[in-house]
Amino acid sequence: MSAPLDRRQRAMLAEMGIPLWSPPARRHAVGRSPGKPAPVPQADARNTPPQPGVPAPAAAPERGLAALPPGVSGMDWAQLAAAVAQCRACGLCESRTQTVFGAGDRRADWMVVGEAPGREEDRLGEPFVGPAGQLLDNMLAAIGLSRHASSADAGTDAAGPGRPLRGVYIANVVKCRPPRNRNPEPDEIARCEPYLQRQIALVQPKIILAMGRFAVRALLKTDAPIGRLRGQVHAYEGVPVVVTYHPAYLLRALPDKAKAWQDLCLALSVAGGAAAESN
Numbered sequence: 001m002s003a004p005l006d007r008r009q010r011a012m013l014a015e016m017g018i019p020l021w022s023p024p025a026r027r028h029a030v031g032r033s034p035g036k037p038a039p040v041p042q043a044d045a046r047n048t049p050p051q052p053g054v055p056a057p058a059a060a061p062e063r064g065l066a067a068l069p070p071g072v073s074g075m076d077w078a079q080l081a082a083a084v085a086q087c088r089a090c091g092l093c094e095s096r097t098q099t100v101f102g103a104g105d106r107r108a109d110w111m112v113v114g115e116a117p118g119r120e121e122d123r124l125g126e127p128f129v130g131p132a133g134q135l136l137d138n139m140l141a142a143i144g145l146s147r148h149a150s151s152a153d154a155g156t157d158a159a160g161p162g163r164p165l166r167g168v169y170i171a172n173v174v175k176c177r178p179p180r181n182r183n184p185e186p187d188e189i190a191r192c193e194p195y196l197q198r199q200i201a202l203v204q205p206k207i208i209l210a211m212g213r214f215a216v217r218a219l220l221k222t223d224a225p226i227g228r229l230r231g232q233v234h235a236y237e238g239v240p241v242v243v244t245y246h247p248a249y250l251l252r253a254l255p256d257k258a259k260a261w262q263d264l265c266l267a268l269s270v271a272g273g274a275a276a277e278s279n
């Protein structure tokens with residue numbers, strides 16, 4: 001955790017407009033906030049006001065839709081990918097070009113959860129592409145992660161500056177693009193949620209980075225704003241969760257890039273602690 005940034009990572013951070021920052025010691029105890037509460041900015045790329053909690057999926061599919069396939073919670077990767085590709089469980093299937101399943105190292109210690117595919121993701125079938133995806137890739141590279149790397153090839157050291165790039169798995173809360181990039185509706189998130197749950201269960205990450213309001217809502221079941229949740233370590237099914245801003249939001253809110261860097265450093269310290277415990 002104390003390894004200094006190398007030249008490549010400093011350059012990346014400079015490109016991102018992020019000043020160098022060192023996390024204070026021992027600020028990552030679960031559920032504990034740092035002394036100074038963060039302000040409460042609008043945290044997301046999407047702009048609708050907070051919705052109430054995510055409801056349970058409707059029992060009967062709407063006309064033209066089909067129920068979620070049975071047994072999602074026991075599927076392997078191939079079965080899960082096939083089920084998502086054919087899914088018609090919510091209205092988002094009507095407007096998608098293709099589903100966006102996930103990308104990266106399926107055995108990674110790190111998992112990034114985003115919100116919903118945008119236009120480029122819908123076109124290419126991969127999460128976090130385009131300018132927001134490039135920013136995410138730069139942010140991840142700065143802490144030693146890449147969606148193109150394999151953690152199995154990087155040894156057992158925790159990810160971090162100065163170490164070989166390690167893998168990360170990236171997925172969204174919903175797998176189909178909402179029309180005109182509108183916010184996903186609560187019932188759409190609820191219908192799609194079993195797929196994300198199964199992805200997390202298969203990856204078995206040691207740390208989850210929840211990016212944006214809808215990722216937070218799906219994982220932590222809270223409507224609290226990002227600004228109030230970041231700076232703490234939450235948990236999803238026993239897995240530590242660190243909350244941060246969605247890269248699409250950061251592209252429009254340059255001052256908050258520094259906060260996102262703080263969040264990454266917090267996640268890095270948590271992941272380092274988890275790796276040390278498992279060794």
Ligand code: SF4
Nearest residue numbers: 087090093175176192
């Ligand atoms: S968003 Fe999810 S639940 Fe809705 S159709 Fe796509 S894969 Fe199925």
